[in-house]
Every structure is written in structure tokens, then in C-alpha cells.
Amino acid sequence: MNALEIKNLTKSFSDFKLDNLSLTLPSGCIMGLIGENGAGKSTTIKLILDMLHKDSGSITILGRDNSENIALIKEDVGVVMDEVGLPECLTAKQVGKVMKHTFKNWDQDEFERLLKKFSLPDNKSFKDFSRGMKMKLGIAIAMSHGAKLLLLDEATGGLDPVVRDEVVEMFAEFTKNGDRSILISSHIVSDLEKLCDTIAFLHKGKLLLCEKKDELLDEYGIVYCTTEQLPLLDRKSVKYMKGTPYGAEAIVYRNSIPEGVKVSPISIEELFLFMVKEAR
């Protein structure tokens, strides 16, 4: 079963349109949504949660249409938004009590374990938490009610590199048994590169690409050369190219590059930057 299926999803605002988006996230997989600010990542997640009403298309979460009893579906979905909107006066202990009466499968022991792991105080008001602490509490909530799907919108923002690394490992661990999945959007492409099985690039509300990460990295490579050497490359083997202060760079299809040309591995971040600049 797919954890998430989005088909022809469209939502228009006065100044932005999410245009005919289709994505499929199989169970047990992690998909990274990469895009600039305003590309449509948060809009997509809000539409999945029915916080925004779609103009057209369909969204199926864990086999159930999100327009039918979304409240019930959310029992199985853990969400961390870019801002954790808990009341400022609540302490982590009170949050635990509220969530115990919110989620049927709330696991108080797991919640307390995560509070300890993240070194979050029990009795400090949420308003006195740093941004990183707030995000950690949001992550602890999302991972303490037996969710089968995690929706993470900039969930690693505000965390220091050490904690971020730990959190990324926790997310990877989450999907290990094969029936749990994650859709994660982030500006920190290196996190997504480490974590994701599938990468989706969004640009101005349109899906530029959605492919398995390993296939992307196998398919594309980068050639560093002089501007004089650039025209010598077969145009069909070049996907994108640009001049740099030191010469030129070209993203190429590895299979069609003749032997003898040195092709370096490409990172997802480099690929994304090339694609966005090309799309502009």
C-alpha cells in the first residue's frame, strides 16, 4: 500500500498556483520535497492535512481519501510544521497530558523517553523554550502516538548540527521496519540527501522532477571544464550547463558521456540548483 498518493492536485491563490501535482510515496519510504521559498512545499503539506481546501485533484493517505474523515486519518499521521503552535503557557508535562487525551495511541513512556533524549525540561513554559527546543518538542509529539506516516515541514530548522544529525537518524530508524513512511520538506538539502529514498523538486508550484535518489545520483554526473572545452561535449549528453569564475560546469547524463571525460559525482543540492536556475 502507498502511504501517500497525490493525483493532479491543484490549488490557486491570487499570487501562486500549485499546478497539477502528482506524487506517490510508497510505504516504508522517505520522500524529500525540495524547493525554494514559495515553491509550494508547505502548501502541499497543508493540502494533505486539509488545512487548505484543494481546487481539484485527490489525496489518499494510508489508503483513505483525505476528504473523508480526515480527523480519523490524523491518528496515524505525525506532523511537525515549521512552527510548533503550542500554547505558550503550557509545560512539556502538561502537553503530554493534553496529547494523552488527544491521540488514541498516545505512548506516554515514549514521549518521556524523547523528552529525556532531547534534554527538554518538564516544567518550563513553552514560551521560554528556544526555537530548537520547540522543534524538538514538536518532533517528540509527532513520534509518540504510533504514527504510520510523518509529515515534516522544515522540521530540522533551528536545530544545531549535532541534534540535527541525531534527529535525521531517528527519522531513518522510524522507517526501518518497512511499514512507516516520511514526507519531509527542508531547505537543508544535505539532510534530505542523507535521509531520503526519493527526491521531488518543486519550483513555482510545479513538479520539476520526482525520482529515486540513487537513480538520480547514478544517472547524472558533473563535468568541470574550461569554457573552451564545453562546446566539445555532445549536446545530447548535457542536461544543464553554466559558466563559473573558474571555467564551466555541466550536468551530464553519465551513460552518454564518452570515455576519457572525467565525470564527478553530483550532489542533490547541485542538481537542484542547476534545475531551478534553468527553470527560471
Place this chain on the structure above:
Amino acid sequence: MKGLLLKDFYMALKYCRVFLFVSVFCIVMSFLDSDNLFLAFYSCMLCGMIPVSLLSYDERSRWLQYSETMPYSRAQIVSAKYLIGLIAQTTVLLVISAGFAVRLISAGTFDLGVFITVILLTLIISLISASFPLPFIFKFGVEKGRIAYYIIVGIASAGSVISSNLLTAGVPQNINLNAILAAVCIIGIGLYALSWYLSIVFYKKREL
């Protein structure tokens, strides 16, 4: 739903203490001045403002968006606010009723009809005053809803003074007080139910 009520209870304990102090003050003062029922009415109406105040804090902390990540329907989120308001108003009303009954009995002037009339009027006026701002808030947000509320409280307060004078001055014989009271009750409860329904309808359509 229990989670929502618990969260609102924690918030009310922290942010709405002033409502409690003012309500106690008003109740005590209304007992000292037996001819002035305004303060008793006012304390009850004040508690009707608790949901508005909680919604204001919810909006500031972005709880309305965050609660959308939880297994609550929009109807439950709206209903929790109405219930927390009802609980607060009922609690204050019970205190007013007990104090009013004690005062009337000790003065030897207890009249069941007058007693029920005053309590019902207090309940209905506070329900009406609480029912007006919430649909506006659930549709437009807190600020515009709050303006509507202040207008309504002013009107309701004036109405309570008139009612108080009517009760103390005696009722003209050609007016059927019971019929008026029944009509006010039906209108009040009807308005409250309509407000609850409209809030759910508006909030379901709102994009967060």
C-alpha cells in the same frame, strides 16, 4: 475533545485569572447592594468572554494551525470553546444563585418566581452576549470578533439594568411577565444554538 478542554482549562487558569477575581468582586458587590443586579449579570457575562480571550491566545501561538495536525474535527475545535464558556458561566451562575437564595431567605423575602426569573435572565443574557462574537471570530479572526462583542456587551448591560429596574419597581398588571420570560428564554437559547452552528459552518470553510 477532552484534550482540547484540558488545554483550554490550563490556559484559562493561566490567562483568565483576572476574570475570576472580577467575577468574585462583582458577585460580592451585588449581594451587598440588593437593588443592583447589574454586577451579578456582569460577572456572568464576563465569563462568556473567556472563549474569546482563549481564541486570542490560540491565534497568537498559532494553535489553530497546529490543532489541524491532530485528530480533531473543526466542529470539535469550535464546540470545545462553547463548552469551556458554558462551564465557566454555569459555575458563576451557581454561585450567584446560591448567594441570591441565601440573601432572600435570610431577609424573609424569598419568592420562588422572582428567584427563577432572575437566574434565568442572568443565564439568557450571558448566553446571548457570549453567542454574538464567536461566529465572527471563527470566520474573520479575533480582532473583528472582539469589536462585535464589545457592542453587544454594552447593549446587554443596558438591558440588564432595565430588567433590574423592572423587577424592583414591580410589574404592571397588564404585562404577562411569564410570557415575556418564556419568549426571552426561547430567543436566548435559540440564538446561542444558532451561534454554535454558524461558528462550525464558518470554521469548516476557513483556510488556515
